[in-house]
Amino acid sequence: MIIYGVMVLGLCMFVGTSIGLTLGIMLGIPGDIGGVGFSMLLLVFLTPVLKKKGWLPKASEDGIMFWNAMYIPVVIAMAATQNVAAALSGGWIAIIAGILSVVVCFALIRPLAAMAGAATSTFGDEA
Amino acid sequence: MNSAFLTSLIGDRPLIFAFVVVGVLTWLCYAFSKNITKGRIHGSAVAIIIGLALAYIGGATTGGKKGIADIPMFAGFALMGGAMLRDFCIVSTAYGVKLEELKKAGLAGVLSLVIGTALAFVVGVAVAYAFGYRDTASLTTIGAGAVTFIVGPVTGTAIGASSTVIALSVAAGVVKSIAVMIMTPFLAKPFGLTNPAAAMVYGGLMGTTSGTAAGLAATDARLVPYGALTATFYTGFGCLVCPSIGFIIMKAIFG
Numbered sequence: 001m002i003i004y005g006v007m008v009l010g011l012c013m014f015v016g017t018s019i020g021l022t023l024g025i026m027l028g029i030p031g032d033i034g035g036v037g038f039s040m041l042l043l044v045f046l047t048p049v050l051k052k053k054g055w056l057p058k059a060s061e062d063g064i065m066f067w068n069a070m071y072i073p074v075v076i077a078m079a080a081t082q083n084v085a086a087a088l089s090g091g092w093i094a095i096i097a098g099i100l101s102v103v104v105c106f107a108l109i110r111p112l113a114a115m116a117g118a119a120t121s122t123f124g125d126e127a
Numbered sequence: 128m129n130s131a132f133l134t135s136l137i138g139d140r141p142l143i144f145a146f147v148v149v150g151v152l153t154w155l156c157y158a159f160s161k162n163i164t165k166g167r168i169h170g171s172a173v174a175i176i177i178g179l180a181l182a183y184i185g186g187a188t189t190g191g192k193k194g195i196a197d198i199p200m201f202a203g204f205a206l207m208g209g210a211m212l213r214d215f216c217i218v219s220t221a222y223g224v225k226l227e228e229l230k231k232a233g234l235a236g237v238l239s240l241v242i243g244t245a246l247a248f249v250v251g252v253a254v255a256y257a258f259g260y261r262d263t264a265s266l267t268t269i270g271a272g273a274v275t276f277i278v279g280p281v282t283g284t285a286i287g288a289s290s291t292v293i294a295l296s297v298a299a300g301v302v303k304s305i306a307v308m309i310m311t312p313f314l315a316k317p318f319g320l321t322n323p324a325a326a327m328v329y330g331g332l333m334g335t336t337s338g339t340a341a342g343l344a345a346t347d348a349r350l351v352p353y354g355a356l357t358a359t360f361y362t363g364f365g366c367l368v369c370p371s372i373g374f375i376i377m378k379a380i381f382g
Contacts, residue, residue: 013218020363030281033363036214036336040221040356044229047222067219072171072348073149074216075341077208079178079308080201081194082337083301085186090298093269097254098302101247101273102310105332108242109318112332113325116235121228121324123349 005063008050012042133200141203149207152177172312172345179305217340217359220352225323228353232327236357239331244365247273247334248373251299263374263381264288270377271369272296273303275335278365285370304338311342320346323353330354334361 013036020035027033047064050056087094137144156177157170164173182194191197196205206212251273252266260266268288272279272295279296282288288296315321320329326343330353333339339358343350 009215009219013215016218024363027367029363029366031363031366033367034360036217037356037359039214039218040224040352040359043218043221044224044226048226061222064219064222067216068222070212071216071220071340071351072174072344073146073153074208074212075337075344076153076171076174076178077145077149077204078213078337079175079208079341080181080185081196081204081208082179082182082305083186083192083297084179084183084194084305085190086192086294087298087301087305088183090295090302093254093258094272094295094298094302097251097269097273097299098304099306100254101250101303102306102333104246104250105243106310106314106318108239108246108332109320109325109329112235112239112242112328113319113322115238116232116324116328118319118322118324118328121231121322123225123323 002059002063002066005056005060005065006067007063008046008056008060009043009064009067012046013039015039016042137200138202142206143203145201145203145207148201148204169312169345171348172309175308175341175345179308213337213340217336217351217355220355224352224356228323229327229356232324232353235324236327236331239328240334240357240360240364243332243334244274244361244368246332247303248369251296252377260292261381263377265292266381267369267374267377268292268296269299271365271373272299274300274365274369275362276300276304277362278369281366282369282373286374300335304335307333307335307338308341308345311339312345315346320350323350326350326353327357330357330359331361334358334365336362 016039017035019038020032023033024031153174156174160168160170160173185195185197189197193205195201248270251270255266255269264286265288268283271282276297279300280293283293283296319325330339336358339354343354
């Protein structure tokens with residue numbers, strides 16, 4: 001059943017976000033410290049186990065893959081609801097600080113990626 | 128068709144209407160990408176830029192903060208593109224992530240998180256200083272805004288910055304997020320953003336979940352889970368260090 005895959009996804013999100021919120025409370029910061037990241041890690045570790053046991057058949061997997069495929073449309077909707085007008089009316093200080101911080105960090109991708117093993121890194125699905 | 132009819136047709140089904148509009152928009156943008164740009168600019172990159180343009184129109188015509196969603200007919204965009212569904216979809220992209228890749232890039236991912244946050248903060252402070260800001264609270268808040276548009280106001284509120292400065296820090300963060308969305312697909316290849324390890328480093332360096340999410344989606348959807356995983360820790364890390372360590376260091380320098 002498709003709903004089982006969606007349920008697994010939702011459970012991962014609730015457990016992960018609980019960890020993020022608990023961390024936030026412990027550190028005295030309002031909000032969630034990387035809850036989505038913990039949810040993702042949980043899904044990475046949990047689904048291979050479920051698959052091995054045969055508890056995640058194709059239909060359940062489709063419940064996860066549907067949201068995976070909806071990701072780009074959701075991102076497009078998200079882009080359309082950003083506060084773009086305010087960003088541009090913030091004046092040059094906002095525009096320069098925003099763009100400069102991106103440009104500077106881009107320059108560091110190559111050296112740090114080399115350290116992270118980019119030379120041997122693959123998606124595993126190339127021919 | 129009178130407006131009462133449209134209101135009950137669309138106003139009562141805002142999310143479904145958003146699905147339809149985004150579907151049409153995506154179709155048009157992918158056709159534009161394929162036929163006009165000959166595939167040089169990815170369809171999702173075109174769609175995200177058009178989305179941002181719509182957000183500008185929505186904000187400029189209504190004076191609201193939610194882009195196109197401030198126009199009542201398009202209110203469903205806020206639901207579809209809101210944090211709940213975005214995060215749910217981001218979590219789902221982790222399905223199929225290879226564990227060895229996470230292990231390989233793990234340490235460099237953490238390191239890029241620290242470097243990315245510190246660098247964005249320093250750039251923000253430097254720009255604020257160049258524009259004539261001299262008080263520690265304002266400099267720290269604008270620096271934190273260059274980290275993300277959430278870290279800026281969290282920091283500003285914690286250290287008592289003025290609301291104008293807090294607004295400026297939010298604007299800097301939003302510009303950063305938009306710059307990441309637009310620049311990533313164009314800069315990805317020349318800067319080596321072509322594999323999972325590089326994506327994890329990139330997510331840690333850039334942060335801004337919405338920016339990296341859109342930027343990677345428009346570059347290569349397979350990069351998304353790796354970049355999103357590190358980026359998702361960025362805002363939390365920034366909220367942790369900017370009002371504390373960041374502020375203390377700034378106080379030592381500027382008094």
